[in-house]
Structure formats: structure tokens, C-alpha cells
Amino acid sequence: MPRKKLFVNIALVGNPNTGKSSLFNVLTGLNQKVGNYSGVTVDKKKGDFIHQEKKISITDLPGVYSVYPKTLDERIVLELLANERNPDHPEAIVAVVDASNLRRSLLLFTQVADLGFPIIVALTMNDVANDQGIDIDSQKLSLALGCTVVKINSRTGQGIEELKNKIVECDFQLVNLNIPLDEKLISIGEKVQALTQQNLIYKSILTTHHFEDLSFVSYHEKKLIQELVKQEQFKSIPAQAKENIKRYETISGIYDQSIIDLSKTNYSKIAEALDAIMVHKLWGYFTLLGLIFLVIQIVFYLSSFPMDWIEMFGGWALDNAHKVCGESVFAKLLSDGLLAGVFGVLVFIPQIALLFLFLGILEESGYMARAVFITDKLMRKVGMNGRSVIPLFSSVACAVPAIMATRTIDNPKDRLITLLVTPLISCSARIPVYTILIGIFVPNTYYFGIVGLQALVFMSLYLLGFFVAIVCAYALKKIITIKHSSFFVMELPSLKIPNWYNVFISIVEKVKSFVFEAGKIIVAVSIILTFLSYYGPSKAMKDAEIASNQIYVSQKLSKEEYKNILAGKKMEASYAGHFGKMIEPVIAPMGYDWKVGIALLTSFAAREVFVPTIATIYNLGSEEENDGVIIEKLKKEIDPNTGKPLYGTAMCVSLLVFYALSMQCVSTLATTRRETKSWKWPIVQFVGMTLLAYICSTVAYQLLS
Amino acid sequence: MLVRKTLGDLKIGDKAKVVSYKNEELSVRLIEMGCVPGCEVKMKHKAPLGGPMCFCINGNNLSIGKEEASLVDVETNNNA
Numbered sequence: 001m002p003r004k005k006l007f008v009n010i011a012l013v014g015n016p017n018t019g020k021s022s023l024f025n026v027l028t029g030l031n032q033k034v035g036n037y038s039g040v041t042v043d044k045k046k047g048d049f050i051h052q053e054k055k056i057s058i059t060d061l062p063g064v065y066s067v068y069p070k071t072l073d074e075r076i077v078l079e080l081l082a083n084e085r086n087p088d089h090p091e092a093i094v095a096v097v098d099a100s101n102l103r104r105s106l107l108l109f110t111q112v113a114d115l116g117f118p119i120i121v122a123l124t125m126n127d128v129a130n131d132q133g134i135d136i137d138s139q140k141l142s143l144a145l146g147c148t149v150v151k152i153n154s155r156t157g158q159g160i161e162e163l164k165n166k167i168v169e170c171d172f173q174l175v176n177l178n179i180p181l182d183e184k185l186i187s188i189g190e191k192v193q194a195l196t197q198q199n200l201i202y203k204s205i206l207t208t209h210h211f212e213d214l215s216f217v218s219y220h221e222k223k224l225i226q227e228l229v230k231q232e233q234f235k236s237i238p239a240q241a242k243e244n245i246k247r248y249e250t251i252s253g254i255y256d257q258s259i260i261d262l263s264k265t266n267y268s269k270i271a272e273a274l275d276a277i278m279v280h281k282l283w284g285y286f287t288l289l290g291l292i293f294l295v296i297q298i299v300f301y302l303s304s305f306p307m308d309w310i311e312m313f314g315g316w317a318l319d320n321a322h323k324v325c326g327e328s329v330f331a332k333l334l335s336d337g338l339l340a341g342v343f344g345v346l347v348f349i350p351q352i353a354l355l356f357l358f359l360g361i362l363e364e365s366g367y368m369a370r371a372v373f374i375t376d377k378l379m380r381k382v383g384m385n386g387r388s389v390i391p392l393f394s395s396v397a398c399a400v401p402a403i404m405a406t407r408t409i410d411n412p413k414d415r416l417i418t419l420l421v422t423p424l425i426s427c428s429a430r431i432p433v434y435t436i437l438i439g440i441f442v443p444n445t446y447y448f449g450i451v452g453l454q455a456l457v458f459m460s461l462y463l464l465g466f467f468v469a470i471v472c473a474y475a476l477k478k479i480i481t482i483k484h485s486s487f488f489v490m491e492l493p494s495l496k497i498p499n500w501y502n503v504f505i506s507i508v509e510k511v512k513s514f515v516f517e518a519g520k521i522i523v524a525v526s527i528i529l530t531f532l533s534y535y536g537p538s539k540a541m542k543d544a545e546i547a548s549n550q551i552y553v554s555q556k557l558s559k560e561e562y563k564n565i566l567a568g569k570k571m572e573a574s575y576a577g578h579f580g581k582m583i584e585p586v587i588a589p590m591g592y593d594w595k596v597g598i599a600l601l602t603s604f605a606a607r608e609v610f611v612p613t614i615a616t617i618y619n620l621g622s623e624e625e626n627d628g629v630i631i632e633k634l635k636k637e638i639d640p641n642t643g644k645p646l647y648g649t650a651m652c653v654s655l656l657v658f659y660a661l662s663m664q665c666v667s668t669l670a671t672t673r674r675e676t677k678s679w680k681w682p683i684v685q686f687v688g689m690t691l692l693a694y695i696c697s698t699v700a701y702q703l704l705s
Numbered sequence: 706m707l708v709r710k711t712l713g714d715l716k717i718g719d720k721a722k723v724v725s726y727k728n729e730e731l732s733v734r735l736i737e738m739g740c741v742p743g744c745e746v747k748m749k750h751k752a753p754l755g756g757p758m759c760f761c762i763n764g765n766n767l768s769i770g771k772e773e774a775s776l777v778d779v780e781t782n783n784n785a
Contacts, residue, residue: 065737101765104739132764237729244736281753373768377756386757488757488770489734 006170007092009057013112014096015105016063017493019124022154024060025505034509051164067111068240071410081115082203083216092118092172099129099136106251114202118172121149133265141258147173179250182242188232195224209236271495278370288371295358296396303350314343332534341526344606345519349511351428355397356510364498382470383477388418395425399668403675411486417476420685423668424469426462429607433659436611439631441652461660522606525666529602536574544573567616576601591651591701603664650704654697662693713775715748721779728776
């Protein structure tokens with residue numbers, strides 16, 4: 001027997017919800033990387049494993065139902081499978097076939113087979129099939145398909161070792177089921193094949209269907225194919241339907257041969273009861289709202305402990321950095337810019353990890369699909385659809401992963417609207433700002449002993465964000481004109497206990513992408529803003545020092561007080577201070593002075609920077625971490641014009657509204673830019689939200705003052 | 706007696722057989738997901754406010770928008 005070649009570059013192909021990602025996680029563990037396919041923002045999941053001293057690299061392709069793509073994610077599958085020159089083009093394929101959904105899985109299988117790939121079948125969901133009253137005879141299926149079939153279970157590990165053996169032994173087979181395709185389709189396919197010199201007729205048929213979207217078809221070829229399609233009156237949609245029905249005829253035969261009737265079903269009573277509640281016209285919404293509330297509460301509560309530790313450690317590290325590095329230009333940038341920026345990124349990790357723990361559980365258990373199911377109609381009324389619930393929900397933690405989550409929305413208009421309004425939902429970075437400002441003007445009283453007034457104001461800010469997001473979505477629905485008919489057809493996967501390993505992997509992956517993608521920008525902006533707030537025109541800076549010295553001498557201050565006064569004066573004299581004074585006339589209608597102006601500027605790195613900036617301006621010293629001290633100090637600030645407290649109700653409400661609605665997050669804008677592949681939408685988002693915040697805050701201030 | 710109606714007309718618990726589609730683009734989507742002509746469907750849930758409906762097809766649940774469901778012709782045994 002001749003030695004078989006080893007395929008080292010393998011792709012997993014399968015329908016959504018077939019356990020494809022579970023298999024990928026079990027095969028590669030943490031040896032996986034999420035990247036981007038060149039030119040498109042589709043996650044590329046690649047990993048590798050070593051078995052019998054052979055290293056195999058695996059790509060987890062997005063789950064699709066066929067090679068006729070409908071969404072961005074799906075297009076990449078066709079692009080990779082049909083173009084052998086693509087660097088990610090696999091040599092062989094592990095087809096993930098769902099035993100509980102055999103016919104549908106085999107549809108994709110036959111298409112991939114016709115694209116000329118050597119294949120091994122991994123048969124998943126065997127336990128679910130058994131519950132449905134059927135079992136698959138893997139030997140008979142293997143015989144009928146003409147390739148190796150391995151029954152696997154990613155939870156128990158059953159069959160994984162065998163699958164790895166088959167992969168390294170290169171037990172892949174070319175499959176030819178001789179599915180009779182339409183004569184007209186073959187005839188036009190042959191003509192396209194002659195034009196493009198493709199090696200397989202099915203590739204040419206797919207090219208005929210999708211030539212406009214395929215990157216590997218040259219402009220010249222596109223023109224010729226277009227001509228041909230017109231001439232032959234080729235219609236893509238009916239041809240697809242016809243082809244797939246033909247495929248199902250062949251599949252039906254295979255299905256009948258390989259199935260064993262267990263003649264008893266075993267549906268879980270608990271799952272059915274839960275399902276009935278989750279999609280109930282009343283209880284369904286209660287469940288959804290309850291879960292959202294619960295998740296937010298738990299995430300906030302649990303994350304506060306590790307966040308405190310990180311902040312404490314960060315404060316300690318900053319203190320030491322100040323002592324070691326001294327007061328030089330470079331040292332300031334290093335400690336207050338770089339180090340503080342890094343801790344500013346790290347402090348978000350607990351929240352992101354916890355949020356994705358819960359989102360992972362909801363997704364894995366099948367609940368998310370039910371949330372989409374019951375909210376679709378409502379969301380459609382305001383220009384989004386059921387799938388928008390997931391990004392809107394996620395943005396309570398952070399808009400960055402939320403915007404990334406809009407990729408699952410297949411309608412481009414709905415996706416764009418969801419992506420644009422998502423940052424209006426109050427994210428975790430707004431919490432420190434809310435806490436300080438609410439502490440100033442809302443008394444800490446409780447009704448009925450448990451309902452805190454401060455907590456109520458807190459909740460109402462979330463409602464404000466949500467309400468404005470809905471109104472904006474509705475307005476955008478009327479403004480944006482993208483014509484796209486979309487159908488709501490979605491699988492409702494069975495409810496099950498989450499696969500914890502998948503949840504774990506998803507948390508690691510999300511945290512990694514936050515730290516390395518958004519983190520980079522946050523640190524960079526932190527360094528720039530540090531520079532702006534510590535340095536200014538040299539004369540102004542000198543004057544600030546002289547003025548502080550005079551105060552120090554005349555008022556007999558302590559060394560510590562002097563340092564704080566100096567820091568405040570210097571910030572006033574800095575470039576940031578100049579900026580604050582420059583925009584003072586603009587922000588005056590909202591009730592702000594130049595001091596708040598500086599905080600607005602520095603908040604642009606991340607909203608929570610508001611707190612340390614305000615602390616520095618009011619000579620509290622930037623290391624002052626105690627919110628209580630800041631609150632007391634701000635309460636005592638007097639407006640020089642009116643003689644009343646500066647941080648009165650009107651000013652605080654105006655600031656809260658501004659922070660709730662304005663776009664002050666570079667990371668979000670960078671993500672929007674990446675996801676829409678244009679500068680237009682991040683600009684629209686920035687200008688739109690800032691303007692909206694400006695108007696609302698001005699109205700709030702003018703009404704209340 | 707066999708009665709022609711659409712998927713959208715089914716009540717919870719009704720069973721029917723898919724016959725044809727009134728929209729080609731939708732038909733491609735449904736066929737890919739296993740809802741082929743001749744297959745048995747059972748209506749399982751209905752989202753409130755005229756939202757999507759959920760059908761059991763070959764043991765798996767597929768949710769389809771109400772408007773979309775009324776574009777699928779089915780044959781059913783009951784006269785309701």
C-alpha cells in the first residue's frame with residue numbers, strides 16, 4: 001500500500017448548532033487563535049493539535065446550512081472552499097454531521113463533497129437523536145457515503161481519540177454520490193468552467209451563482225459571466241431550490257439505509273416545561289427581563305471584588321512608579337499614561353469575563369434563541385430584529401464586544417442600526433461617573449427599607465439609555481435606506497445543560513480580544529491625554545508653579561496640600577486646561593465650567609477617567625481613591641457667579657445625561673470603524689451621539705436651574 | 706378530508722404537510738434548513754403580538770416569522 005500523504009491543513013464544516021465548535025474546542029483546547037480573514041471582519045478561528053507526533057492545523061469555519069451564502073459569515077465559507085489560491089483553503093475537511101438532523105446535515109455534506117474535498121465525517125448529537133427515537137448505524141452510513149464516519153461526543157470525549165487517529169492516518173476519502181444535477185445547470189456550468197479554467201464543474205456552478213461577490217473571479221471574468229447569465233436567462237434562486245431538492249432525493253435513500261428506529265422517544269419533560277415558559281406570551285417576557293436584571297446585578301456584584309483588588313494593586317503600583325521614576329517628563333508618561341492605561345484595561349477584565357460567562361450559559365443552553373423568538377416582532381417595529389437583543393444586552397458591560405456581536409444579524413440594515421444605537425446603552429465604564437454624581441445630589445434614603453433612592457436613579461439612567469436607543473433606532477429606520485428583504489427563519493435548538501468547556505473557551509477568547517484590541521487603543525489614548533494634561537505652554541506652567549508657591553507660603557500649607565494645589569494649578573495651565581477653557585462657552589449652556597471641560601476631554605480615553613481628573617482639578621491629588629472624599633469636596637464647590645453650590649441638582653442631572661448619551665469612547669469608535677469598514681459610520685455615531693447628549697443636557701440644565 | 710391552508714393558519718398542536726412555497730427566496734432558505742416539500746410539520750409555539758411561530762420538523766424546532774409562514778402552503782387533515 002502506498003504511503004498516504006498527510007493533510008495538515010484541515011477545516012471543520014457543518015451546520016450551526018451541530019456541536020462543531022465543541023469539537024473544535026476539544027480538539028485544540030487553548031491552542032486556538034481568533035484572527036480576521038483578510039479584508040472582512042469575520043472571525044477566523046484557527047487552532048492546532050499534535051497527535052502521534054504530527055501537528056495538524058484546524059480552521060473552524062462559521063456554521064452554514066449550504067454553500068449558498070446569505071450572511072457575511074457564510075460568504076467566507078464559500079470563498080475559502082471554492083478558491084484554492086486562498087491562503088486558508090483547506091486540504092481536507094472534517095464534516096460535522098448532526099445525527100439528530102441527518103438529512104439537513106447531509107445537504108451541506110454533499111455540496112462540500114462535490115467541491116472535491118477529501119472528507120471524514122464526525123457524527124455528533126447521537127444522544128439527542130436517541131432521545132428522538134432514532135439511532136444511526138455508522139457503518140451503514142459510512143458505506144452509503146463512501147467515507148469514514150466516526151461517532152463522537154465532545155462532552156464525554158467519546159470517539160475523539162479515534163477521530164484524531166483517522167486524521168493523522170489520513171483516512172480522508174473523496175466522495176462521489178453521483179447526484180444528478182439539472183442539465184441546463186451543467187451546461188451553463190461547463191461554459192463558465194471553460195472561461196475560468198476551474199478544475200471542477202461544481203465550482204463553476206457556484207461561480208455562476210455568486211460571481212459578483214467572489215474575490216477570486218477577475219473583473220474580466222465577471223463581465224463575461226454576466227453576459228452568459230443574461231444570455232442563458234439563468235436565475236440563481238430557482239436553480240438553488242431545484243438543486244437542493246435533487247440532493248435531498250439522494251439523501252433520503254442514504255437516510256433510510258443508515259437509520260435504526262428505536263421506536264421510543266425520550267424527550268425531557270423538564271426541558272419541555274421550561275420551553276413552554278420561555279416562549280409564553282406573558283412568562284416569556286418576565287423570564288427575559290428577570291434574567292437581564294439578574295445577570296446585570298450578579299455581574300456588578302461579583303466583579304466589584306476583583307475590580308477593587310486590581311484598583312488597589314494599580315494604586316500601589318502607581319505610587320511606587322512615582323517614587324522610583326520621579327517627576328521627569330518620561331516618568332509621568334510612563335506611570336500616569338502607560339501604567340494607569342494598562343490598569344484601566346485590566347480593571348474591565350472581571351466584568352467582561354463574568355458577562356461572557358452568563359452570555360455563554362444563555363447561548364449554550366439554547367435560551368438566547370428563545371429570547372430572539374419572543375422579541376423579534378417588537379424589535380422589528382423599531383428597525384432592528386430579534387437578534388439585536390444579544391448585542392443590546394451585552395452592551396451593558398461594554399459596547400465593544402456588543403458591536404462585534406451584531407455580526408449574527410443577517411439583514412444589513414438591521415445590523416447597522418443595532419450597531420449604531422448599541423453604545424447608547426449604559427456600559428460599565430459609566431458606573432464610576434454615575435456613582436460620584438448620584439452621591440452628590442441624591443440623598444441616601446431608603447423606601448420600605450430596601451429600595452434605595454440612589455439605586456432608583458441609577459436604574460433610571462439605564463432606562464434612559466435604553467429608551468433613547470429605541471427612539472434613535474426608530475428614527476434611523478426612517479432615515480437609512482438600504483433595501484434588503486430578510487426572512488425570519490431560525491433554528492430553535494433544544495434546551496440543554498451548557499457545555500462548560502465551550503463557555504470557558506469563549507470567556508478566554510473574549511477577554512483576550514478585549515485586552516489586545518481595545519486595550520491597545522485605550523493605553524495609547526491614555527498616554528496622549530496624560531501628555532496633554534501634564535504639559536502646557538512653558539510660560540503658563542511656570543506661572544502655575546509660582547502661584548502655587550505663593551499660596552503655599554502665604555497659607556502655610558502642608559507638603560501634601562502643596563502638592564495637590566500644584567497639580568491642580570498645573571492641570572489648569574496644561575494643554576488640557578487650555579482646551580477646557582476654550583470650549584467653556586460651548587459647554588456653558590449645559591452648566592459646565594472649564595474644569596468639567598477638562599474632564600470631558602480626558603473622558604474620551606475612557607469615561608471612568610472622569611473621576612481621577614475631577615479629583616486632580618479640585619486639588620485632591622490623583623491618588624485619592626476614596627469616592628466619599630471627592631463627593632464631599634464637590635458638594636462644597638460654589639459657583640462664583642451665583643453663590644450657590646456649583647454641583648447642584650441641575651448640573652449633576654445635566655452631567656449624568658451627558659455621560660449617559662454622549663460618545664466618549666475611542667474603543668467603540670474603533671470597533672465601529674472595523675465592523676462597518678468605513679469612516680462614515682463612526683463619524684455619524686460620534687457626531688450624532690454627542691449632539692444628542694448636548695441638546696438633552698442643555699434642556700435638562702435649563703429646565704432645572 | 707385534506708384541506709389546503711398556509712403554515713401561518715395552523716394552531717398550536719396542528720399537524721400538516723408542506724406542499725409548496727409562494728416565495729422563491731424563502732423557499733431556498735427553508736429547503737436548506739430541512740423544510741422540504743412533503744415534510745411533516747407540527748405547530749409548537751407562537752410568539753406574542755403576531756411574532757414568529759415555531760414548528761417541529763423532523764424532530765427539530767424551526768421558528769419562522771408569521772408573514773413568512775403564511776407564504777408556505779400546507780395540506781392538513783383537520784377542518785378547523
